[in-house]
Every structure is written in structure tokens, then in C-alpha cells.
Amino acid sequence: MFVRCGLCGGENESEPGQEMLACSYCGAALALEAPRGPDQLILAHTRDDGAAENVLRSFLIEKERKRPAAMTTDFSFIPYAMIENVDGKGSVVPACKPGALAGGAPYPPAGQYRFLDGSCADGEKIIAAETIDKDAVRIVHLPVYTIRYETPGWKGKASVIGESWQVIAGELPPEKPRALNLGLCAAAAGLFIAYLVLGKLASNMLARLALIMAASGAGYSLFSLHEKVSKHE
Amino acid sequence: MIAESTAEKTQARPARGAPRQTAPEPRASLAFGATCPECGGSIRINEGDRSVRCGYCGSALFITSPRGVQSYILQPKVTAAKARLASIHYIAERTNNRVRARNTSIIDMKLIHVPFWRMRGRLMGWVSGDKVKLVRTETGPEDPCAGQAFTTVREEHEAYSRLLFKRVDWSTPACVLPCLGLQGISLRTGFLEWDVLDEKRRAEHTVALPTRSERTVRADALGYLTRLAVPAGTTVRASRFHLFDSTFSLYYYPVYVLRYRFAGRMYTITIDGGNGAVVRGEVPPGRRLDLKKLFFAPAVLAFLAATWLPLTVIPVAIVYALDTAQAKLFLPPHEWLAFRIQRLLGGED
Numbered sequence: 001m002f003v004r005c006g007l008c009g010g011e012n013e014s015e016p017g018q019e020m021l022a023c024s025y026c027g028a029a030l031a032l033e034a035p036r037g038p039d040q041l042i043l044a045h046t047r048d049d050g051a052a053e054n055v056l057r058s059f060l061i062e063k064e065r066k067r068p069a070a071m072t073t074d075f076s077f078i079p080y081a082m083i084e085n086v087d088g089k090g091s092v093v094p095a096c097k098p099g100a101l102a103g104g105a106p107y108p109p110a111g112q113y114r115f116l117d118g119s120c121a122d123g124e125k126i127i128a129a130e131t132i133d134k135d136a137v138r139i140v141h142l143p144v145y146t147i148r149y150e151t152p153g154w155k156g157k158a159s160v161i162g163e164s165w166q167v168i169a170g171e172l173p174p175e176k177p178r179a180l181n182l183g184l185c186a187a188a189a190g191l192f193i194a195y196l197v198l199g200k201l202a203s204n205m206l207a208r209l210a211l212i213m214a215a216s217g218a219g220y221s222l223f224s225l226h227e228k229v230s231k232h233e
Numbered sequence: 234m235i236a237e238s239t240a241e242k243t244q245a246r247p248a249r250g251a252p253r254q255t256a257p258e259p260r261a262s263l264a265f266g267a268t269c270p271e272c273g274g275s276i277r278i279n280e281g282d283r284s285v286r287c288g289y290c291g292s293a294l295f296i297t298s299p300r301g302v303q304s305y306i307l308q309p310k311v312t313a314a315k316a317r318l319a320s321i322h323y324i325a326e327r328t329n330n331r332v333r334a335r336n337t338s339i340i341d342m343k344l345i346h347v348p349f350w351r352m353r354g355r356l357m358g359w360v361s362g363d364k365v366k367l368v369r370t371e372t373g374p375e376d377p378c379a380g381q382a383f384t385t386v387r388e389e390h391e392a393y394s395r396l397l398f399k400r401v402d403w404s405t406p407a408c409v410l411p412c413l414g415l416q417g418i419s420l421r422t423g424f425l426e427w428d429v430l431d432e433k434r435r436a437e438h439t440v441a442l443p444t445r446s447e448r449t450v451r452a453d454a455l456g457y458l459t460r461l462a463v464p465a466g467t468t469v470r471a472s473r474f475h476l477f478d479s480t481f482s483l484y485y486y487p488v489y490v491l492r493y494r495f496a497g498r499m500y501t502i503t504i505d506g507g508n509g510a511v512v513r514g515e516v517p518p519g520r521r522l523d524l525k526k527l528f529f530a531p532a533v534l535a536f537l538a539a540t541w542l543p544l545t546v547i548p549v550a551i552v553y554a555l556d557t558a559q560a561k562l563f564l565p566p567h568e569w570l571a572f573r574i575q576r577l578l579g580g581e582d
Contacts, residue, residue: 007266017442019301020280021432027275028266031300041442051340058499082444088452090445107409110347110441137446165492165499184527184578192531192538199539208539216532223524230329 001115005030016041016113038136040116040129042077043109045143045162047124049073052145052160059158059167066176068149077120078144079129081136082108095129095139101159102170108140109164116141191219269294279429280304281482302447302481304430306346306438309487309506316489316504317342319511323502324493327516332495340492340499344506346485348407348443349418350450354479356401356458360472361394364464397462401476403454407443407483413503414513418486425507430485440485447481488512526577 002011003021010025014032016039021030053071060068079095092105116139120126129139143162148155151173158169195212202208269276274289280301285294311319321334366389404417428434459474487506492499500515537544552573557564 005266007268015435018280018435020278020282022277023266023275026266027277028268029276029278030266054340054494055499057497058494061496061498084446084449088446088449090449107411108444110345110408110410110413110444112439113442138444140444181575181578185574188527188531188574188578191528192535195532195535196539199535202539205540209536212532212536212539216528220524220528223528227524 001117003030003032016115038081038132038138040079040139040141041113042116042126042141043143043163044112044114047075047143047162049075049145052162052165053147055160055165056147056149056158056167059169060173063172064175066151066154066173068151068173071147071149074146074148076125076127076144076146077141078127079139079141080105080108081129081133082138082140083133083135084137085135093133095132095136096127097130101144101168102157103159103168106142106144106159106161106166106168107164108142109161109166111163113140191216279431302483304483304485305427306430306434306440306485307425307427307487307507309344309489311489311504311506311509313342313344313489315509316506317491319504319509320491320493320502320514323511323514324516327514328519331519332517337493337495340494342489342491344439344487344489346438346440347410347413347415347488348441349404349415349484349486350407350443350445350447351402351404351482351484352450352454352476352479353402353482354400355398355477356462356474357398357477358459358462358472358474359394359396360459360463360469360474361392362463362467362469362471363390364393365390365466365468393464393467395462397474401454401458401479403457404484405445405450405453407445407450408441409444413488413490413501415486415488415503418484427484430483438485438487443483450481451476451479523578530577 001014003014004011005023005026005028007028008023008026010023012021012024012030014021019032021032022028023030052073052075056071057068060066080092081095082090082092084090092108094101094105116126118126126141132139145160145162146157147160148157150156154173156169156171156173158167160167195215198211198215199208202211267276267278268274269287269290269292271292272287272290274287276285276287276294278285278296281299281303283296283299285296286292287294317339324332324337325334368387368389370385370387372383372385406415406417430440455474455476459472462474463469463472489504489506491502491504493502494500495517498517500517502514503512504510505512534545537548553564553566553569556569556573
């Protein structure tokens with residue numbers, strides 16, 4: 001935001017949180033006037049739909065959910081009021097009607113904020129703050145990607161907050177059944193056949209039990225030792 | 234010598250009344266300037282300064298109402314390339330060389346100066362309550378040869394009260410950092426070279442805005458110090474603490490945040506910009522291979538099959554029946570078998 005020097009009239013740019021600055025024309029120390037209400041700030045962010053969709057994919061992989069398809073992304077800067085009560089307890093609440101995200105409120109990301117001046121790039125939308133709580137100390141417009149997506153037999157939406165890449169989702173698609181690890185299955189089948197052959201060689205039940213247990217114990221010990229050595233290397 | 238500060242001319246916030254329904258007015262575009270009262274020369278005052286010296290006439294000037302808080306910034310001592318290298322080594326080390334640089338793709342890396350509040354002051358107060366003490370008593374039998382001794386443990390409550398007066402130097406993040414793993418910085422040691430954060434340095438670096446206010450931090454500090462003053466196992470009945478002569482300042486510490494992708498999933502690594510150490514890092518999870526199950530489950534089945542073949546089928550059928558009864562619906566046998574084998578052997582995602 002531009003501030004005019006009270007001594008020389010020169011215009012200087014101030015940043016959020018700044019209370020003193022030196023006039024770039026006359027060099028005088030300038031004490032900025034306190035705001036009459038909460039500062040309206042916007043988090044600097046360049047729209048990147050692909051990055052937000054990748055973050056959502058990563059989130060669903062982490063939660064072992066079905067992979068999303070047919071993603072439609074909508075982007076806007078949504079206002080949130082940072083509230084602080086007299087005891088110093090803080091919270092973040094939406095400052096506009098459609099601002100409540102299903103799944104919880106975001107935390108304000110650590111990043112560069114600037115004063116809201118209404119300017120934005122093409123394809124970006126800044127939603128104006130409508131209701132401001134009396135205890136609000138700051139209104140921050142956060143970049144929010146609203147992604148509608150589908151998985152087989154399921155439709156839903158999730159929100160991704162720019163810069164912090166926090167994912168907020170009210171509900172998630174069903175869990176993805178894990179595919180069988182064929183290599184491990186083959187190894188287990190091979191071991192089963194080997195033990196079976198050994199068991200058939202034994203004359204009685206006790207000898208069979210001893211032989212199979214000895215073989216499995218030896219295999220387990222050798223493999224564990226191999227794992228430990230490879231980890232140490 | 235007193236320089237007349239213009240901070241007093243500022244207007245106070247409106248009283249906390251009914252909620253505003255419209256957007257507030259923006260910050261007024263006028264700033265009040267201060268000059269040296271002796272020579273009229275321009276003076277430079279940083280945020281939080283309490284005294285300055287005029288650069289023209291050399292007069293020592295006292296600021297009657299200092300504005301803002303003193304802010305300091307640390308220049309990064311580690312280059313972006315070194316931070317990248319440190320994170321690659323970290324990933325390889327934590328995954329036992331299973332994940333290397335060629336398998337991962339680094340999405341982005343940014344240097345950000347994270348603000349920390351530093352609070353210095355004096356804490357004074359008192360606490361009273363009950364200190365719970367466990368008393369172990371051994372009771373021996375009348376005849377030493379008759380049997381063993383009995384041990385009884387009972388709780389003893391004794392009154393506890395303490396007066397506390399100590400100096401405090403405490404730091405905490407000034408913004409919410411759930412995934413960066415930063416909790417505070419060691420400021421008492423003097424080897425870090427902090428620079429005053431002025432407009433020039435503010436423009437040069439990516440400086441994060443403190444989103445937690447001084448009031449919030451004061452409340453947090455008081456809660457933390459009160460907990461620290463009470464020993465473990467003490468029930469607090471009443472306490473009162475006050476912070477005196479407390480001064481707050483902001484310290485901006487350089488941190489590299491790197492994001493990389495492996496097997497479709499994203500991970501974040503935080504690197505200390507002061508010494509290049511990895512503060513917190515996420516790495517792909519290891520193989521979920523259970524060696525015991527892999528070697529011993531086929532052994533049990535092979536023993537049963539070698540003894541009498543139907544013995545192998547009976548336990549499988551029992552487990553299937555139990556699972557079906559628990560799920561209260563028909564489970565297709567092939568799907569159930571695949572699920573059970575997966576659970577038994579584990580393996581990759």
C-alpha cells in the first residue's frame with residue numbers, strides 16, 4: 001500500500017505488519033497510522049491447477065484411496081478472518097458465505113502477504129469479505145483450489161490451499177484394494193513346495209516337524225542376516 | 234533530548250461492539266514523519282527502536298513512544314545447491330539407498346525466512362497444590378524363615394507451594410508451521426550474526442508474515458512457563474504468575490522447503506538455512522515385508538499338507554467362515570483369499 005510522507009508528500013510503499021519506514025525521498029522516519037479496522041491482506045500466489053491436482057492425487061495415495069479421474073478445478077481467493085479473543089486465543093473462520101470448506105478451516109500459510117488492492121491476474125477471482133467478526137484482527141484472502149473429481153462409483157470434491165498445499169476434504173472416496181504382490185506370492189509358494197518335499201522325506205511326524213522347522217528357521221535367520229548386512233552397508 | 238514521536242497521533246481502534254457487516258476501510262495513506270528536534274535533519278528509526286543518534290548533529294534522541302517490534306534477520310549460510318544435496322543425502326540415508334536422486338523428481342524448493350517471537354522478561358508468581366509421592370513399604374513375616382516379604386505401595390500427599398522469580402528467554406514460531414517441524418530457535422548463543430530487518434532487507438528476502446500476535450504469544454509463554462514451574466506429579470490447586478519487563482522481538486530464520494515426488498506421492502523436507510541440517514523430512518515408507526510370516530506360514534501349511542492333505546483346507550475354511558460371519562455378508566472366496574494373502578505377506582502398495 002502506498003503511504004504519503006507527512007513531511008515531503010512523497011509516496012512510499014509499505015508492507016503488511018510494518019509500522020515504521022524511512023521515506024525514500026526525504027529520508028525522514030515515518031510512523032504509519034494505525035488501521036481503522038482489520039487489515040485486508042492477500043497471499044501472493046500464482047495459479048497452478050496442475051500442482052493442486054498433483055497434491056490431491058498424492059493425498060489420496062497416502063490415504064490408500066482410489067485414484068481420482070475427471071478432475072475439474074476452480075480457483076479463487078477466499079477471505080478468512082483471523083480472530084483473537086482477549087485471552088490471546090486465536091482461530092480462523094470464513095469471512096464470506098460460501099467460504100466454509102467441508103472438512104475444516106485452513107491455517108494461514110507462512111508466506112508473503114500484501115495489502116488487498118483488488119487487482120488479480122486473468123482467470124483468478126477474489127471473493128470479497130462479507131461478514132467480519134468483531135474480534136477479527138486481520139482478513140486474509142487465501143488461494144483455494146476447489147477440485148471436483150470422480151473415482152469409479154463415487155463423486156466428490158476437495159479443497160487445496162495454495163502455498164501450504166493443505167488438503168481439506170469432507171469425505172474421501174472408498175479405499176483402494178491393494179493389488180497382490182506376485183513376487184512375494186511366488187516366493188511363498190516356492191517355500192511351501194520346498195517344505196512339502198522335505199516333509200515327505202521324513203519317516204514320521206516328529207521328524208517331519210523337526211525338519212520343516214529347522215529349514216524354515218535357517219531360511220529366516222539367513223535372510224534376516226542378509227537384510228541387516230545390506231542395511232549396514 | 235527528546236524527539237517528539239508522532240505515534241501518539243494515531244487513532245485508536247473502534248470499541249469492540251457489534252460485528253461489522255461491511256469491509257473495513259483501508260489503512261489511511263498518510264504517514265507522520267519525524268525529524269531531529271535539534272537540527273531538523275531526517276532521522277532513521279527502525280521498528281522497536283527506543284533511542285537513535287541524529288546522523289547530522291549527533292544528538293542522542295529518545296523515542297517517547299516506540300512503534301512496532303525490533304526485527305532481526307539471519308542471512309542464509311547455506312546455498313540452495315547445498316540444501317538440495319543435503320536433502321538428497323537425507324532421502325538416500327533414510328531409505329537405505331532404496332530411493333536415490335534418479336528415482337525422485339524435485340518439484341520445487343524455496344527459501345523462506347520464518348518469523349519467531351523472542352520474549353525476554355521476568356516471571357514472578359506462586360503456585361500451591363499437592364505433591365503426590367509413592368511410598369513403597371516392605372513388610373516382612375514375623376518368622377524370617379516362614380515366607381516372603383510383602384511390598385505395599387501407597388500414595389502420600391504433601392502440601393506443595395513455591396514462590397518463583399526467574400529470568401525468561403523464550404522463543405516460539407510466529408506463524409503456524411505444522412509440516413515444517415520448527416519449534417523454536419536457540420537465541421541465547423551469540424554465534425549467530427543477526428541483522429536488523431529494514432526495508433532493504435525486507436525487499437531482498439522472502440519474509441513470511443507473522444500470523445500470531447504478541448498477545449497470543451504472551452498467553453502461550455505464560456502457560457508454558459507455568460507448566461515448567463510445577464514439578465511432575467504435582468496437582469495444582471492455585472497459581473498466579475505475572476510477566477514483568479517483558480520485551481518482544483521478531484527473528485526471521487532462513488529455512489529451505491523442498492518438495493519432491495516419488496511413486497506419485499509428494500514429500501516435504503525442511504532444511505535449516507543456517508547450518509544446512511535437515512530439520513524434518515518425509516521419506517517413502519519402507520517395504521512392509523514380514524519375514525517371519527513369509528518363512529513360517531508356508532512351513533505350517535506344508536507340515537499339515539505333508540501329514541494329511543485335508544488338514545490344510547480345514548483351518549482355511551474355518552477362518553473364511555469366521556470372516557463371513559463377522560462381515561455378515563457373502564465374501565467371494567477368491568477376493569477373500571487375495572485379501573488374506575495380502576494381509577499375511579504384506580508387500581508393496
